[in-house]
Amino acid sequence: MSDTHAQTVSFVRDSMLPPEPPPAAQAGAIRWLRENLFSGPLNILLTLVGFGVLWLVASTIWPWLSHSVWNAGSMAECRKIIAATWGPDASGACLALIKNRWNQFVFGFYPSALYWRPVLAFGMLFLALAPVLFSESRSASRRVMALAVVLTFVIAQILGAPGMALVLMALAMLAWVALIELRPGWALLASCLYPFVAVWLLWGGSLWSPAMALAGFVIGYLVWRALSRLGMLAFALAVLAAAVWWLLLSGWVAQALAAALPLRLQPVSSDQFGGFVLSITIGVSGIAMSLPLGVILALARRSDLPVVKMFAVMFIEFIRGVPLITLLFVASLLLNYFLPPGTNFDIILRVIIMVTLFASAYMAEVIRGGLAALPKGQYEAADALGLDYWKAQRLIILPQALKISIPGIVSTFIGMFKDTTLVVFVGLFDPLKAMADTIRASFEWKGAYWEPYIFVGSIFFILCFGMSRYSMYLERRLKRDHR
Amino acid sequence: MKKFAFFGTVAAMALAATGALAAEGDTLKEVKARGVLNCGVNTGLIGFAAPDANGNWSGFDIAYCKAVAAAVLGDPTKIKFVPTTGQTRFTALSSGEVDILARNSTWTFQRDTDLKLDFVGVNYYDGQGFMVRKDLGVSSAKELDGATVCIQTGTTTELNLADYFKANGMTYQPVNIDSNAEGEQQYMAKACDAYTTDASGLAATRASFADPENHIILPEIISKEPLGPAVRHGDNNWGDIARWTLFALIAAEEYGVTSANIDELAKSSTNPEVQRLLGTTDDLGKMIGLDAEWAKRAIKAGGNYGEIFAATIGEQTPIGLARGLNAQWTQGGLMYAMPFR
Incomplete structure (x- = not known):
């Protein structure tokens, strides 16, 4: 090829042309539409059918949603408001149901006075999970924890948690965050404690019952560690020790402790x-x-x-x-x-x-x-x-x-x-x-x-x-x- | 290893259960020791049992539970309502999870005998009816040949419907639904010509429509649905308490004892039947293991039968049920309390 050019090309351009914008049909939204929605007869058809279905769905749901009523005491009241506002044939969503x-x-x-307890349990769930779920990224972990603490506090306040509970809540969550930040190793242990705290928050009653359930695990672990040279037998003995504790002793000890120091939430x-x-x-x-x-x-x-x-x-x-x-x-x-x-x-x-x-x-x-x-x-x-x-x-x-x-x-x-x-x-x-x-x-x-x-x-x-x-x-x- | 332990536990539990079943029996003692009556109720049936925004239950069946709690424990609030579904209700009763089942359950032969329940009476005589749109131009269920009918599956209403159409030589197209709400939705969307369920439910459904005037409830009632509270077979004293609490409510209406005048009547009534009912004379309560004023407390809890009816499902409520069969026998109804003697 090169030798033909040598004869036919009479001059060589020595200055570059400024770059032209691409043709309108090959750029921006038009190109995207052509390539993705209208690239051939079948795709044109499918696109039109797709839009038709979307339109059908939206035109059915939209009037219903847009005619929604938030302030009413009953369905009948909702219907009255809808009829009065958008005409007698209008139908609308009665979202007042959700509001009420x-x-x-x-x-x-x-019990509505205790709503803060499930909220706190849910918020603490994220503190317990953050070190596990976001172990790959400190910054993500921090964002999640900050969000969890702030949202829990705000929501609990909106739901009317008593002031004392709010203070304790904030202290507990901040202390936990500090623990995660300063002693990540201990934080995992705190995560292991979380289920027992959550059970106590959700069901209430004496703190000692979940604490004694936890103590069973600790006893089992200690027995296993003490006898670890026995191999599988140590494991069996550990299970046995924990079972004995749970079935025979823990109820009694829990009662004794509750009598000495009653840490109770309303059950x-x-x-x-x-x-x-x-x-x-x-x-x-x-x-x-x-x-x-x-x-x-x-x-x-x-x-x-x-x-x-x-x-x-x-x-x-x-x-x-x-x-x-x-x-x-x-x-x-x-x-x-x-x-x-x-x-x-x-x-x-x-x-x-x-x-x-x-x-x-x-x-x-x-x-x-x-x-x-x-x-x-x-x-x-x-x-x-x-x-x-x-x-x-x-x-x-x-x-x-x-x-x-x-x-x-x-x-x-x-x-x-x-x-x-x-x-x-x-x-x-x-x-x-x-x-x-x-x-x-x-x-x-x-x-x-x-x-x-x-x-x-x-x-x-x-x-x-x-x-x-x-x-x-x-x-x-x-x-x-x-x- | 773990598995064997599990099976061993199950076997041990089964053995313990057999022994326990034989020893079981004094529900009254259990309830008194517990201090709370476990009452099985519907998870939500308009007028009969429904919790409000604060979780306080109210309704026709609830009022009966409260009366029993008042009679037995002296306090109508000492109840734990156990919501039961159509599938779990009878097992919940026979397994001892609830002490009494007041869940609009139809008294049938098989339930009374084979399922080992004791129905203690009837607190509401219901029956299955039809609702149709007025523009369908139908005025009798006999004209429903070939109609599509919305019907809840797995209920006695489904069987009644089949019986009725077969007996009258008609055909129908069933549209199966799962719950009342779904049935209403299908009916409103014109997926079916007629909607069938208990007449009390139909009335409530119609009243909740945006345009009740465009729907009619056909006059035919095609089945008998006597709804009543039930207890377990085998504890007759507990059954007596449940039965006579119901009778006390019905009798109170008959003798004009209301929650308003009950204290006064207890002191001044000269009617010997009222005196016995309210424990002024004779100690009827002792015969069922309760004190003399048990019936007085039961009536005070929510009023007599008529008061309960009026407050929960009667004509003054949005549900607007007429007394009909549920009027006193003196008024041409079927409510008839056995004598307190």
């Missing part, structure tokens, strides 16, 4: 729980317990010990083969026949146990997928380093397997959180159906149909979307490999 009854959607029948019974307080209580405890249980089950299922493996397979397949509702019915109804009359086995505790078992079976399979995805070389490398089984799992295998499984784990969490609405079938007041139906059973709000669904649905969306965004953040943060 939002507290029941959120707190159920929790709230389980049947006063409802709405999102109930859903989040069940959801968070299920999530927190199903992950470790799932890891153990996944490891057991891949174990070389046939008995361990068989039990893991049986458990997982049994739980996965049975619908959650069946397990809930067993928890709420069948157990009552087995337990001696007069035994008070808390219904929420029963539901939490069943939900945890259910989620852990799914979790185990998700994590097993992560374990299976690891190249065999990783296992062999761990062996070659001379690590024993638990060290190999803890230092080499699980960190990688869990990272691979993050999307599956978070999906299981989200699914389980949404499944908590199924507790409606055992007579607990979930926010979506039981609470909505109960509120419709009062004459003022009979006839409201979409409003509760929309309200509860949007809160669920916010919570689930939050979890999903967090999982994406975590995946980005942990992306250390060459991919």
